[in-house]
Amino acid sequence: MSIGVSEVLQRCREENRAALVCYLPVGYPTVEGSVAAMVAMVEAGADIVEVGIPYSDPLMDGPVIAYAADQALKHGVRVDDAFRATRAVRDAGAPPLVMSYWNLILRHGAKQFATDLAEAGGAGIITPDLIPDEADDWIAASDETGLDRIFLVAPSSTEERIAAVTSQCRGFVYAVSHMGVTGARTSMGDAASVIVSRTKAVTDLPVCVGLGVSDGTQAAEVAAYADGVIVGSALVRCLTEAPDLESGLTALRALVADLAEGVRSGR
Amino acid sequence: MTDLTPEPLARPGRFGHFGGRFVPEALIPALEELDEARRKAMVDPAFLGELEMLHRTYTGRPSIITEVPRFAEHAGGARIVLKREDLNHTGSHKINNVLAQALLTKRMGKTRVIAETGAGQHGVATATAAALMGLDCVIYMGKVDTERQALNVARMRMLGAEVKAVPTGSATLKDAINDALRDWVTNVGDTHYILGTVTGPHPFPEMVRDFHRIIGVEARGQVLDLAGRLPDAVIACVGGGSNAMGIFHRFIDDAGVRLIGVEAGGEGVEGGRHAARFAASSPGVLHGTFSYLMQDDDGQTLESHSISAGLDYPSVGPEHAFLRDSGRAEYRYATDEQAMKAFELLCRTEGIIPAIESAHALAGAMEVGRELGPEALLLVNLSGRGDKDMHTAAEYFGLIDGDAVPSGTADEPRAEGDGRTQL
Structure with missing residues (x-):
């Protein structure tokens, strides 16, 4: 069995640093190109890769990720392409997590999706619009396949919700840093550290923070209190703003290296 | 039953x-x-x-009911009663x-x-x-x-x-x-x-649904007063389905009353350019709820099509999905053409300009009336008025510059998706 998310987070803990979790959507700018970009991120220092599956109605995503997903869909990306990206990330040496809106998994069949993902070397799934209360099928399928299931907590979550959600998580807990959609922020604010400490009060699971981190300085700031730093939009922007894939990959490697430096200098 | x-x-x-x-935890x-x-x-x-x-004092409730005998002549002679939600403040x-x-x-x-x-x-x-x-x-x-x-x-x-x-x-x-x-x-x-x-x-x-339930509560009493009995069928158009749930709900326990929802058949279900979710779609999640959904093999939402924007939505309220699968309500669809014929007919026979959404319910009533015959009593929710649809109607019927043409020959020209009506 290849290395899992828990082992990576444990290793980072032993190194007294936060893990770097990097997101890209499969299919942008092309399926080929996105797979190359994910592998490049692993080579440049990403500890865990989130393989995003583009969805027609991404209501938790800001303009950068929504644009890339829309382009990927227009170019014909399919759900099955995520399994291909998963294999590539696994071969590159990092655990791949799929991030997907629920209807795509539901349509595939939760059990079938879990089986196909495990077979491709996937480590688990992050479900931004699925709460544990609605997740009976996915909980059963993930137990059967041993996949990690990562639910989200938010600054608005009550103590009861945080306890209920974390009790169903495996791998880590995804703490949303602020109220809103994905996208880079100029400042992380206090909400992120507050939700991390509220979450750590009820669970021993690692807590990773997502939404808003765009550079090594912010990564270091979050790494001071979180077990992992999740970055998405800023990475996608490396590809959307580049004139071609090669220069996009160069920008991407540089940003991942900066972020990797950040998660090592926060404590 | x-x-x-x-x-x-x-x-x-x-x-x-x-x-x-099915929403983010933050909500x-x-x-x-x-x-x-x-x-x-x-x-x-x-x-x-x-x-x-x-x-x-603001909306103008209770909204009245109006019997429409001249329209009903074209619907198998059944008695047809309209619930006039079109007369509410803001028009629906x-x-x-x-x-x-x-x-x-x-x-x-x-x-x-x-x-x-x-x-x-x-x-x-x-x-x-x-x-x-x-x-x-x-x-x-x-x-x-x-x-x-x-x-x-x-x-x-x-x-x-x-x-x-x-x-x-x-x-x-x-x-x-x-x-x-x-x-x-x-x-x-x-x-x-x-x-x-x-x-x-x-x-x-x-x-x-509960906030619209007043439509059915009022209408049930009004029809009893008028006809001395319950209607044989209650008919409403269904986009998301709020006007239909509003008029249906009070009748759910009346086992003898058929509840009939009319979806938008657009240009016809065969070609895929429609919003007849119950005729051609499968259960899935969109906008936080699990219901019938127009989606592709991967679960990506498909675009719906209707001359009426108010019915132009790829999913439908989950209670309609339940009423349909349980057999308590039935759903059919009216194409753009059928709806526009009913639209014109109500204008010409009764002097009431309906919303194009509501015209789908009228088209359904014309079918149901012919199926049930002159003994039938039908209650139709006229969910909105058609002032807002004049642009669409003028283009559809060629009314600009006064050169009106009969319906049925007015299939050209109108730009794709232009002149949509309102939700």
């Missing part, structure tokens, strides 16, 4: 296995707060009294739900409301309620719709609302809902999302 006793529910907000809450506290507030309000005489007063049933949710907004201590709109009707109703109650108001509207419905954008702005054009995706209703949800998750502390139909995460489908 099908047993309609709901299965024991593991979770709230389920209609059979439809419904639920759950707001949904819980809303659920608690509406439960308390529905048993609070102060809330109910205030709402009743608004219905009576939408105001019933909007006023109630605006009152709830104030009770929750929130100062800002947001809403989605297809091309105007729900947006205008929300802007109206916000003006009445002193709330800040932002309306999300697909960019395609803002360009084609400039007058409705002006109406909403005149009422003090900010209208935001949504350029993403197909730039229509479903994308407007996506952006409204994004706004809500960002500003949920001071903002209430006045969802305009019986879909979305719990408690919206149940709550919006």
Whole structure:
């Protein structure tokens, strides 16, 4: 069995640093190109890769990720392409997590999706619009396949919700840093550290923070209190703003290296 | 008769296995707060009294019923009675739900409301309620719709609302809902999302239905007074399905009354350009609820098509999915052409210009009347008036410059998707 998310987070803990979790959507700018970009991120220092599956109605995503997903869909990306990206990330040496809106998994069949993902070397799934209360099928399928299931907590979550959600998580807990959609922020604010400490009060699971981190300085700031730093939009922007894939990959490697430096200098 | 006793529910907000809450965790506290507030309000005489007063002195309730014998001659001679939601302030049933949710907004201590709109009707109703109650108001509207419905954008702005054009995706209703949800998750502390139909995460489908239930309550009594008996069928158009749930709900226990929803058949179901979810789609999740959904093999939402923007939505309220699968309600569809024929017919025979949405219900009534014959008594929800649809109708029937042509020959020319009507 290849290395899992828990082992990576444990290793980072032993190194007294936060893990770097990097997101890209499969299919942008092309399926080929996105797979190359994910592998490049692993080579440049990403500890865990989130393989995003583009969805027609991404209501938790800001303009950068929504644009890339829309382009990927227009170019014909399919759900099955995520399994291909998963294999590539696994071969590159990092655990791949799929991030997907629920209807795509539901349509595939939760059990079938879990089986196909495990077979491709996937480590688990992050479900931004699925709460544990609605997740009976996915909980059963993930137990059967041993996949990690990562639910989200938010600054608005009550103590009861945080306890209920974390009790169903495996791998880590995804703490949303602020109220809103994905996208880079100029400042992380206090909400992120507050939700991390509220979450750590009820669970021993690692807590990773997502939404808003765009550079090594912010990564270091979050790494001071979180077990992992999740970055998405800023990475996608490396590809959307580049004139071609090669220069996009160069920008991407540089940003991942900066972020990797950040998660090592926060404590 | 099908047993309609709901299965024991593991979770709230389920209609059979439809419904639920498929939204980001960040919204759950707001949904819980809303659920608690509406439960308390529905048993609070102060809330109910205030709402009743608004219905009576602002909206103009109870809305009347009108029997339409000249129209009914074209529907197998059945007796047809219209519930006149078109006579409400702002021109449709939408105001019933909007006023109630605006009152709830104030009770929750929130100062800002947001809403989605297809091309105007729900947006205008929300802007109206916000003006009445002193709330800040932002309306999300697909960019395609803002360009084609400039007058409705002006109406909403005149009422003090900010209208935001949504350029993403197909730039229509479903994308407007996506952006409204994004706004809500960002500003949920001071903002209430006045969802305009019986879909979305719990408690919206149940709550919006309850706020429209007055349509059926009034109509049931009015038809009994008029005819001395219950109707054989209650017929309503179904986009998201709020006017239909509103008129259906009081009749659910009346086992002898058929409940018939009419979806938009667009250009015909075979070609895929339609919004007849029950004729050609499968269960899935969109905008927080599990219901029937037009989707591709991967689960990506497909675009729907209808001459009426109010029915042009790829999913449908989850309670309709339950009523359909349980057999209590039945669903059929009317194509653009059938709906426009019924639209013209009601204008010419009764002097009532219906909304094109409601014309789908009229087209359904013409079919059902012919099936049941002259002994039948049909109640049809005339959910809105057609003033807003004059642009579409003028193009469809070639009325510009007075050179009207008979219906049926007016299939050309009209630009793809142009002149859409309103949600």
